[in-house]
Amino acid sequence: MVKVMLWGSLAALAEGKPELEIEAKNIKQLLQRLAEDHPGLKPVLEKGVSVSIDGMMYNDAWFEEISSENEICILPRIEGG
Amino acid sequence: MTQTHVSTTINGDKVEYLCETDETLLDVLRDTLSLTGSKEGCGSGDCGACSVMLDGRLVCACLVLGVEAQDRKIETIEGMASGDELHPLQQKFLEHAALQCGICTPGFLVAAKALLDENPDPTETEVRYWLAGNLCRCTGYDKIIRAVMDAATEMRGQA
Amino acid sequence: MGKQDRDFKAVGTRPLRPDGVEKVTGRAKFGADLSAPGMLVGRFLRSPHAHARIRSIDTSKAAALPGVKAVVTGDSFDITKVSSGNHDTLANVMARDKALYEGHAVAAIAAISVSIARKALKLIEVDYEVLPHVTDVDEAMAADAPLLHENMFTANLTPKPTKPSNIANFYEFGHGDIEAGFAKADVIIERSFKTAATHQGYIEPHACLANMTQDGQGELWCCTQGHFMVRNVCADLMGMEISKLRVTASEIGGGFGGKTTVFIDPVALMLSKLAGKPVKIVMSREEVFKASGPTSSTSMRIKIGATNDGRLTACEGEFNYQGGAYADSPVQFGAMSAFACYDLEHVKTVGYDVAANRPKNVAYRAPGAPMAAFAVESVMAEMADRLGLDQLEFRLKNAATEGTRSSYGPTYNSVGLTETIKAAQSHDHYSAPLGANQGRGIASGFWFNFGGQTAVSLNVQEDGTVNVTVGTPDIGGSRASMGLMVAEELGIEYDNIRCIIADTSSLGYNDVTDGSRTTFSSGLALINAAKDAKAKMCARAARIWDIPAEAVEWKDGCVQPAGANAGEFEPMSFAEIAANADNTGGPIAGHHEINASGAGVSFGTHMVDVEVDPDTGYVKILRYTVVQDAGKAVHPAYVEGQYQGGAVQGIGWALNEEYIYGEDGRLQNAGFLDYRMPVASDLPMIDTVIVEVPNPGHPYGVRGVGETSIVPPMAAIANAVSQAAGVRMTELPMSPPRVLKAMDDAKGG
Amino acid sequence: MRFEAPTSLNAAIELLENEAGVVRILAGGTDVLVQLRSGQVEPDLIVDIKRIEAMQTITEEDGGFRIGAAVCGAELGGHAGVCKLWPGVVEAVELIGSTQVQGRATMVGNLCNASPAADSVPAMVAAGATARVTGPEGSRDIPVEKIATGPGQTSLGRAELVESVYLPARGVHSSDAYLRFIPRTEMDIAVVGAGISIEMDGNGICTHARVALGAVGPRVMLVEDAATALIGTSIDEAALEALAQAASSAATPIDDKRGTVDFRIKVAGVLARRAAIIAVQRSRVD
Known part of the structure; x- marks a missing residue:
């Protein structure tokens, strides 16, 4: 099980829970489970998000491994100028 | 539209071209003569990226009609280096990292050369005001001003 | 402070850039400098109205004009075949049904000359039904505001709204219990702020040359921050296979985020397809202002609580960002970054992304962060003054450090904010005396930085020189930093390395040059590509010596036996191995493809002195110092240049730059004359201090440096002006009429 | 659009007189070219007056100076006599645009463009300058403040042009000055x-x-x-x-x-x- 932090308005779409426990070994599984368990999140996840693992930012990185040791945050997709 | 025949001198070479009367000298340089070193940033004389010398005076090529160039002498960035040797200003711009994207660079170099031809020992303030008609969005001007001042010092030493 | 353990040989030096001579001699080819035989001229017809329904467009007279070879309208593109993620982009490229802002493209033509093109545009008849418009962010949020999109329901709001509005998205970030935090505060300050929309102001207008052939293949040359992005979006809009479109990035005359999307490219391709000839389009400066991407105008509210001894107890912010016709504001980044500098137990930010009748918002250098920093750091400065604390001490006391949970969620690893504050404290600028009507402002700022998809290749030539190929356009000297990192990794001379930007057919996908990612990501990929090449060269040397590959090692640019047991051989140089490539197995190359992660966040602290003319409100910048963490400065001269450039863009944003709209919803100042970017005589030298706290996510410690420098300036200048003028400035730009009015109101009140 | 560059004043007047359509006189061109490009004006005829010798010169006259309509800012600024006599007028002219614009823009052009914000005009008005207006019926001298009648509007008749501006002599303990306010230090109106x-x-x-x-x-x-x-x-x-x-x-x-x-x-x-x-x-x- 990994603990995932959701940003405020995303938490509202997941029945108001800012932190969720998910059974996932990598980002792909994590995003898949999140969408399955909390359909409200699906449109946001499909639009694209960034995943922070221990402060490192990942975009489009399905196979990045995660465990209960990691701090995991779902964030709006980080871009720049 | 009928075109007008123009004979002029560009970077020391006799040049002839045909242009429409409403074409600017910048249009002619870039589109007709393929001298694309002069850049169009605004087309209204506000950015200086098309700076050229016209009969020894610094002007924006976008504010000159192509037909006005008849019998005039024009100098552009393409004429600044001599053979395989860069002008000291060009060399100093490189050494000081005075360009980032480089689009404003030709205009700055032509304008700075005009300054140093007229005033070989300008103060920082004089350089800044002389170059106020050349916009640079990348550098914050710092390194450009340093490059011009350094080139002036070197050119005075050579003179 | 934060010194790297290793000694660098090439990295950290200041060699000349490899593309420099081309650029100082006028030979470098920028977007508008390209031409093709038989090329046509493309021109746009744009909406004169801020908001109008397009009843009909009659292009028949224009099409019939001799010399006109193609006409394009929104109907020329088949939206049913375009992926939904690109629908807004398509509608922005060419209006469909409605024109949503003045300057919105409604048609385009290709003709054999500029004068015919101009004539043809006048022959296009558009029947508009003019609709009520709204350009101000607060007005656009009002319940009775003119609606831009009937199908826009605020996303991420719970419960889901039942009525459409101009608010596209809602965001909320933070942690802790904000009410409990404020309850612990001795002092609470709450203020509202507004900022005007600004433009990236790159000197090179958008330009492209498209060449579609009758077999459905296409080529495109354009100035862009990301030619792979251009290719994928254009292919989608054109209904083409990606591999059939080849995009080459010209030199790019500035972007700052503004060239991270497409405006003219798909239209040039469509015109070329219909005309069966190459088509070149170059935007005018007026078009750049009216129809490319400015950044958001904003309206913000900040509330900060602190104890008497200067510890922040709670921070709260509301951010309303106007994102143009399609509500593409970067408000989420504003809300995320607003309090990112501080170690907070209780923090909450909310953001609203708002549509208005203005051009579609496009990224501008650290998108969303500078405005938020302006608001937050203004209140921070006021709080320090209220508490009687030194500005830098107050920030230091609350600064985020390694282990701080950031205001947007993740916990920071190694970060360099305190190092920048301490460097500012010890800088002589901080203790220099001030004169009458002068003020000093301080502000810190943050940006995320980013990695992303990156593919590079590195070819070792037989004479021992190296060609490096990257897919990230060089927007400000990155070829030089690439060369330095490869020189470092291979142990060869910088001058023996040439870096080029490859077209989209020559490398795998590369993300856009944005998010301060290029030196980080392309550098990371190149270091790995160099390692790949080195491994191959070790293997070649081992074969020459006839010893196992494991028995050799790379040292100082040579291959040598790994130990006494491996055999006795003279080290073999890079050049020697390269020269024998043919006999040892053919060409030697290194490759690397990566989705780079590990970008390090970056912080900066700025100091500025200003003088305010008490009779006119004119603000003069007297002195400016940028302190920023680079992680590791690969080419320090260009790092300084990024710091200086960001600061000066911030000065423009703070003092004079703004999109000014008339009652008619039309932009009043669509030119450099009245948009008022800083000119050389407006400025002093911009001092820089490069702090290096290595990023653990990069082998050399590199962080992005391009964006953070624009985050603190507006706040720093506002704090300086407020001190000099004796009144808190809460609206940007701080143009003379606004400053003078504030001073007069303060005297009167 | 026809382009003519006559070499005499009479030829210029004749061109103006014989053109029924829209005419623009081209001196420095720093306003006209911007208007052309934006489509604000679509002239049938452009008359370039820079090849008329007399319009290119500054001449001393009764202790003052007559400045030809085609004298650019850079040239005026380099004229020691005018700089000494009317420093305020010269500094006003020099404030028009950049160094590049100074290489082209003229004081008379600034006057005839009739912008209420023209920099050289308040200085000329303060100096008591007169404009020599020439047309088919001959020449007349009028105070410069009588040229502009409103934004972009002048009192010039059809086929008339301003040939020169005269800056008069002045007394011993006298001088002038011009200041403008702009939000930047340069490049503003x-x-x-x-x-x-x-x-x-x-x-x-x-x-x-x-x-x-x-x-x-x-x-x-x-x-x-x-x-x-x-x-x-x-x-x-x-x-x-x-x-x-x-x-x-x-x-x-x-x-x-x-x-x-x-x-x-x-x-x-x-x-x-x-x-x-x-x-x-x-x-x-x-």
Whole structure:
């Protein structure tokens, strides 16, 4: 099980829970489970998000491994100028 | 539209071209003569990226009609280096990292050369005001001003 | 402070850039400098109205004009075949049904000359039904505001709204219990702020040359921050296979985020397809202002609580960002970054992304962060003054450090904010005396930085020189930093390395040059590509010596036996191995493809002195110092240049730059004359201090440096002006009429 | 669009007279080319006057200077005689645009473009300059303030042009100054402009003054009340205050992208006062 932090308005779409426990070994599984368990999140996840693992930012990185040791945050997709 | 025949001198070479009367000298340089070193940033004389010398005076090529160039002498960035040797200003711009994207660079170099031809020992303030008609969005001007001042010092030493 | 353990040989030096001579001699080819035989001229017809329904467009007279070879309208593109993620982009490229802002493209033509093109545009008849418009962010949020999109329901709001509005998205970030935090505060300050929309102001207008052939293949040359992005979006809009479109990035005359999307490219391709000839389009400066991407105008509210001894107890912010016709504001980044500098137990930010009748918002250098920093750091400065604390001490006391949970969620690893504050404290600028009507402002700022998809290749030539190929356009000297990192990794001379930007057919996908990612990501990929090449060269040397590959090692640019047991051989140089490539197995190359992660966040602290003319409100910048963490400065001269450039863009944003709209919803100042970017005589030298706290996510410690420098300036200048003028400035730009009015109101009140 | 570059004034007038369509005279071109490009004007004929010798020259005349319509700012700024006689006019001309624009823009062009914010015009008006208007019926000299009748509008008749501007001689203890307000240091259009010329007697009393304001009304205005505030005084603090008041009261500006009504009214007074101080200092040096 990994603990995932959701940003405020995303938490509202997941029945108001800012932190969720998910059974996932990598980002792909994590995003898949999140969408399955909390359909409200699906449109946001499909639009694209960034995943922070221990402060490192990942975009489009399905196979990045995660465990209960990691701090995991779902964030709006980080871009720049 | 009928075109007008123009004979002029560009970077020391006799040049002839045909242009429409409403074409600017910048249009002619870039589109007709393929001298694309002069850049169009605004087309209204506000950015200086098309700076050229016209009969020894610094002007924006976008504010000159192509037909006005008849019998005039024009100098552009393409004429600044001599053979395989860069002008000291060009060399100093490189050494000081005075360009980032480089689009404003030709205009700055032509304008700075005009300054140093007229005033070989300008103060920082004089350089800044002389170059106020050349916009640079990348550098914050710092390194450009340093490059011009350094080139002036070197050119005075050579003179 | 934060010194790297290793000694660098090439990295950290200041060699000349490899593309420099081309650029100082006028030979470098920028977007508008390209031409093709038989090329046509493309021109746009744009909406004169801020908001109008397009009843009909009659292009028949224009099409019939001799010399006109193609006409394009929104109907020329088949939206049913375009992926939904690109629908807004398509509608922005060419209006469909409605024109949503003045300057919105409604048609385009290709003709054999500029004068015919101009004539043809006048022959296009558009029947508009003019609709009520709204350009101000607060007005656009009002319940009775003119609606831009009937199908826009605020996303991420719970419960889901039942009525459409101009608010596209809602965001909320933070942690802790904000009410409990404020309850612990001795002092609470709450203020509202507004900022005007600004433009990236790159000197090179958008330009492209498209060449579609009758077999459905296409080529495109354009100035862009990301030619792979251009290719994928254009292919989608054109209904083409990606591999059939080849995009080459010209030199790019500035972007700052503004060239991270497409405006003219798909239209040039469509015109070329219909005309069966190459088509070149170059935007005018007026078009750049009216129809490319400015950044958001904003309206913000900040509330900060602190104890008497200067510890922040709670921070709260509301951010309303106007994102143009399609509500593409970067408000989420504003809300995320607003309090990112501080170690907070209780923090909450909310953001609203708002549509208005203005051009579609496009990224501008650290998108969303500078405005938020302006608001937050203004209140921070006021709080320090209220508490009687030194500005830098107050920030230091609350600064985020390694282990701080950031205001947007993740916990920071190694970060360099305190190092920048301490460097500012010890800088002589901080203790220099001030004169009458002068003020000093301080502000810190943050940006995320980013990695992303990156593919590079590195070819070792037989004479021992190296060609490096990257897919990230060089927007400000990155070829030089690439060369330095490869020189470092291979142990060869910088001058023996040439870096080029490859077209989209020559490398795998590369993300856009944005998010301060290029030196980080392309550098990371190149270091790995160099390692790949080195491994191959070790293997070649081992074969020459006839010893196992494991028995050799790379040292100082040579291959040598790994130990006494491996055999006795003279080290073999890079050049020697390269020269024998043919006999040892053919060409030697290194490759690397990566989705780079590990970008390090970056912080900066700025100091500025200003003088305010008490009779006119004119603000003069007297002195400016940028302190920023680079992680590791690969080419320090260009790092300084990024710091200086960001600061000066911030000065423009703070003092004079703004999109000014008339009652008619039309932009009043669509030119450099009245948009008022800083000119050389407006400025002093911009001092820089490069702090290096290595990023653990990069082998050399590199962080992005391009964006953070624009985050603190507006706040720093506002704090300086407020001190000099004796009144808190809460609206940007701080143009003379606004400053003078504030001073007069303060005297009167 | 036809382009002609006559070499004599008569030929130029003839061209103007014979053209039924829209005509633009091209001197420095820094306004005309911008208007052409934006499609603001679509002339049938452009008459370039830069090849007319007399229009290219500055000549001394009765202690003053006659400045040809095609003399560019850079050339005027390099003319020692004019710089000494009317430093305020020269600094006003030199404020028009960048170094590049100075290589082209002319004082007469600035006058005939008839912008209320033209920098050189308040200085010329304060200096009491006259314009020589030439047309098919001959020439006449009129005060420069009579050229512009409103934004972009002039009193020039069909086939008439301004051939030159005359800056008159001035007395011993006299001088002039021009100041403008812009939000940057360069490359802007005046938000307010103030030109002042003064003449003092041997006892340091102001005997003559002219004050002109730009960008605070539909055209550059000569403010007689402001001059009156100075005449008969030693231009002391009280007189400067009265001058500032008079200048602000005379201002009838509009709100636009470049400034607000309140700002322009206040700054008109501020600049008039500051320009007067400079003019007084200059008059003492002489």
